[in-house]
Amino acid sequence: MAKQRMKFTFPPDLVTQPLIYNMGKEFHVVTNIRRANVSRDRGWMILEISGGDAEIERAVTWAKDQGVRVDPIEGDIVAG
């Protein structure tokens, strides 16, 4: 069982959607939200996703396809 930590950033049109719930239903992954800040038209979430490597990959790809921005929790690592 793999675990990955990541930051999801939601655009305005996704803020009201039950996206994390749907991801858990659609894929065999467990989502564990550790920190979040969701307002009326913006939102971000720091979460841990557990599951098989391939399943996590599929779930994250699905989230990106929905319009979620997915980043490492460290922010951008490539520095100038």
Add this chain to the structure above:
Amino acid sequence: MDAVSSRSANGVGTGGATVRGLQCRECGQMYPTEPIHVCELCFGPLEVAYDYDAIGNRISREQIAQGPSSLWRYKLLLPIEGDRIVDSQAGFTPLVRAHNLGRALGLRNLYVKNDTVNPTFSFKDRPVSIASTKAVEFGFDTLACASTGNLAGAVAAHAAIAGLKACIFIPADLEPSKIVGAQAYNPTLVAVDGNYDDVNRVCSEIAEEYRWAFVNINMRPYYSEGSKTLAYEVSEQLGWRIPDHAIVPIASGSLFTKVWKGFGELVKLGLTSPGTPRMTGAQALGCSPVVTAYDGHTLNVEPVKPKTIAKSLAIGNPADGYYSLRIIKESGGVACAVDDGEIVEGIKLLARTEGIFAETAGGVTIGVLKKLAESGVIDPDELVVAYVTGNGLKTQEALTGALIEPIQVRPSLRAIEEALALRAEPAAAVA
């Protein structure tokens, strides 16, 4: 002098008793000083917590003044627990009283912190000095980073000094010329076949999997502390005072938050009189998520895709963006961006007035300084310090087509005189 020195910098012995551990910036949870960077409870960032009473008992202006002319004179304020330091002699760079630039901008009390003259020509030598020293302390054999320029050079050089292996990751589409300054030190260079986001993600995974010292991932709490020395030096060079206003470029926001922390520590320890600087963040318009959030009166930083000539500031998802915004708000500073044309003009203005050739990030700082001076945000009598963090030789391509071309002449005195209009009258006969 040994590069990896087992002498104690400035004769103050080890700093071990002065470090309390690592502390989560979000929930306050404490951790031991280990190569970790994220809180296991809330995934918040960790930073070094100090025992300021213990430091206060040992530090003084005199004790600092007796130290080496490098950042190691402030060793007691750095998270070093052993006696071995990886010493590139970084830091203690000039603080220039910028009379000419000040006159051009109508500022009577302007200083430029010239960090272009560090060993690998950027301020990155400061945090990497600390990260590499901690890597040796923790027993790592490999120093690593993901970089497109300045950080790569600093990591490769410090690994060479420390006798560590260096492994540097770059996006595959990066022009080779960008990392020549790192290749010279003979690191292992890995070009990752993917876009910028792919490189970010894979490096985060590598840092989880392998026992390497990734300077801006698992070593980040220690690495970032090195930037505090830019505050200590400015204060000491000003005769132990806090400037009224600091203009600092923002990429990840690490430098910005640590300059603030550094000034705060000096006040806390009584090394300077009480006061806080206005902290102003400078970004390139093509990558200005912090400025956008500031203008929108929010602390939520929306990630962006960078598109600017200021590559060393091109961090679209800044880890310390939120914390930088809080400091800007608390200190009464502002966040301001300049476009690529203004960046080039900033580079040229600094060069022709103060003789300092800065890279594009320096152009951002000077461009923002100019903009704020002209708009009256900076008071003409404020004591302002503009931080110039990297050398212009690293980003010469930014000036292509923006400089005056050489005057072509035939090899004769008359031709040169005519071209330069040296003589209005015919030459007088020499007796």
